[in-house]
Amino acid sequence: MLPQLITDPSVLGGLLTDASNLPGRADGLVRPRSAEDVADILRHCQSAGIPVLPTAGRTSTTGGATPDGGWLMSMAAFDAVGEIGHDRASAGAGVWLGAFQSAIEATGRFYPPDPTSRNECTLGASVACNASGARSFRYGATRRWVEGLRVVLPTGEILDVRRGDPIPADWPVPRWHEPAVKTAAGYAPPASLLDLFVGTEGTLGVITDVTVRLTDLPSDVIGLIAFFPDRASALAFVEQARDASRGDPRGALSPRCLEYFDRGCLGMAEGRTTVPDGAGAALFCEQEVEACGADAHLEAWLEALTAHGALVDDTILATDGPSRSRLLELRHAIPAGINERVVRNGMRKIGTDLAVPDAALPRMMDLYEASPVEHVLFGHIGDSHLHLNLLPSTPEEAQRAKDWYDQLAREAIALGGTVSAEHGIGKLKRDHLRWMVGEEVLASFRSLKRRLDPNGILGRGNVFEQGPL
Numbered sequence: 001m002l003p004q005l006i007t008d009p010s011v012l013g014g015l016l017t018d019a020s021n022l023p024g025r026a027d028g029l030v031r032p033r034s035a036e037d038v039a040d041i042l043r044h045c046q047s048a049g050i051p052v053l054p055t056a057g058r059t060s061t062t063g064g065a066t067p068d069g070g071w072l073m074s075m076a077a078f079d080a081v082g083e084i085g086h087d088r089a090s091a092g093a094g095v096w097l098g099a100f101q102s103a104i105e106a107t108g109r110f111y112p113p114d115p116t117s118r119n120e121c122t123l124g125a126s127v128a129c130n131a132s133g134a135r136s137f138r139y140g141a142t143r144r145w146v147e148g149l150r151v152v153l154p155t156g157e158i159l160d161v162r163r164g165d166p167i168p169a170d171w172p173v174p175r176w177h178e179p180a181v182k183t184a185a186g187y188a189p190p191a192s193l194l195d196l197f198v199g200t201e202g203t204l205g206v207i208t209d210v211t212v213r214l215t216d217l218p219s220d221v222i223g224l225i226a227f228f229p230d231r232a233s234a235l236a237f238v239e240q241a242r243d244a245s246r247g248d249p250r251g252a253l254s255p256r257c258l259e260y261f262d263r264g265c266l267g268m269a270e271g272r273t274t275v276p277d278g279a280g281a282a283l284f285c286e287q288e289v290e291a292c293g294a295d296a297h298l299e300a301w302l303e304a305l306t307a308h309g310a311l312v313d314d315t316i317l318a319t320d321g322p323s324r325s326r327l328l329e330l331r332h333a334i335p336a337g338i339n340e341r342v343v344r345n346g347m348r349k350i351g352t353d354l355a356v357p358d359a360a361l362p363r364m365m366d367l368y369e370a371s372p373v374e375h376v377l378f379g380h381i382g383d384s385h386l387h388l389n390l391l392p393s394t395p396e397e398a399q400r401a402k403d404w405y406d407q408l409a410r411e412a413i414a415l416g417g418t419v420s421a422e423h424g425i426g427k428l429k430r431d432h433l434r435w436m437v438g439e440e441v442l443a444s445f446r447s448l449k450r451r452l453d454p455n456g457i458l459g460r461g462n463v464f465e466q467g468p469l
């Protein structure tokens, strides 16, 4: 039996967009409570040709969670945390990611993927979007950590998929060369069945339950913010730290994250917190304390920072309560300053999610800095994945910013990079994906989609343009 279809506009009204602000429309909302409910709904919608969109925390920045007609499927009832063991933990797809991680850490174990949105986004969607975060520099994106999924196919078949399970021989699987950078753009060439449901943005199945792999919780973590006179010195430090970490992931200089803030970001923080005179850029870094001990880490970091001209006396080192608070104060002051500017400008910011090979990062940063409208640049510099935030204040500037973003995407592709390193394609970056992969590869995505979802009902409009197939 189908769960009740809710059509009350006051309920639907709150679910018609996501963090992208793209406007959407929907005819109803269903709230399944089990995989069998999901299967009944999908079978019905497949035969009636009704589009269905799973909706969770709606933090998608790309319109992925914005419905384009049809039914919304709330995943909120899948909210049970299951068994947390030494090597594995399981939970329903609708569990908040941050709460799941806290429950795991309370047992002394660790699930590393850390999108900034982890307290507002769900485990199931983080798998569907292959989310990543600052710690991905060390631990990779979500895909690497997923061990098992319960998935309902768009035709209503329930699959329990384990890592390594083979793909049915008659499924037309996309084969293409992804760029050799952190990427969340398009259907990744799958190594096994599980991969088809990680990072395909919910277009190939509805995830109801997730099992992940766990690792050791670090005994302690040192956090720091280091200020540099300019971008060049910060970048030179990053190159050394990146190489050292890749050479010896447990060494004295082996950051788990390297995050960049440009001069514009520091300007946005001024007034909320103290930014040292002469600071032209900053890095936020974390170092897990390894067997060599905290003192060996601090010595190695000090040596490398000094060698690259960091403003060493102004470095904020978080080893105790007050210094941790100062570090967090600065980290929070930057997005708060940016948001205030967005509100003042009365226009949406336009944020990029491009990543390029490490060797191409300086070229990409030149282009970011040449942006024709006000902007700030920050992000995951360890992975050569920075977010340029363009802050237009007039409709003309908004158009110029959008055109500039298109140019940057083309340049990232030409440099061997990706049009999305973590936020996915959704409905807003379909053109960029087409430029990146070309028509033939897109056609191979469509063939797989058609095989699993003959009437194109699930996640319609996400990843590629798609009416009834």
Ligand SMILES: Cc1cc2nc3c(=O)[nH]c(=O)nc-3n(C[C@H](O)[C@H](O)[C@H](O)COP(=O)(O)OP(=O)(O)OC[C@H]3O[C@@H](n4cnc5c(N)ncnc54)[C@H](O)[C@@H]3O)c2cc1C
Binding pocket: 018, 019, 053, 054, 055, 056, 057, 058, 059, 060, 061, 064, 065, 075, 093, 094, 114, 115, 116, 117, 120, 121, 122, 123, 124, 125, 126, 127, 128, 129, 130, 131, 132, 133, 134, 201, 202, 203, 205, 206, 207, 208, 422, 423, 459, 462
């Ligand atoms: C402030 C902010 C910071 C962010 N930081 C990061 C970051 O650091 N790294 C990062 O990778 N992303 C980040 N994001 C993007 C976003 O948070 C992630 O993609 C997140 O995984 C989406 O989770 P959600 O629960 O909000 O899903 P939603 O936005 O509701 O849905 C996202 C997509 O997943 C599909 N979906 C949802 N649940 C399921 C399911 N159970 N089965 C199948 N498909 C499903 C939806 O249909 C939709 O297409 C950020 C977003 C914001 C607003």
